[in-house]
Amino acid sequence: MITKKEVLHIAKLARIKLSKKEIEKLQKELSLILKYIEKLKEVNISKKKPFFYPALLENVVREDEEKERDEKDIEKIISLFPQKKERYLKVKAIL
16 A cells, blocks of 8 residues: 555645645555556466557658749738738737
8 A cells, every 4th residue: 555655745746735634535546546557467468469550540741832822812911901011911919
C-alpha cells in the first residue's frame, strides 16, 4: 500500500493541498491503481503480435506552389476594406 508520505509527496509535486480525509482517500485509490497495474504485468503477451492499423496511412503533403494572382480581384478586396493605407490593410492590434 502506498504511504501517506508518498501521497503528500505527489500532492506537493502537483501543487495541491489535501485534507487528512483526502490523503486517506488518495492513499487507497492510488494503491488500487498500482495493484491493478501489477495485475496487468502478469499477462503473458509474448505470443501476441503487435497491434497495427490495417490501412497504411501516410502524411500527404503537397508542395508549396505560387498561384497566379488576379490583380483585379486583389484591388477589389482592397477597395472593400474599411481602413487601408496604399496597398496595406489596417487591422486591430492583437497583442
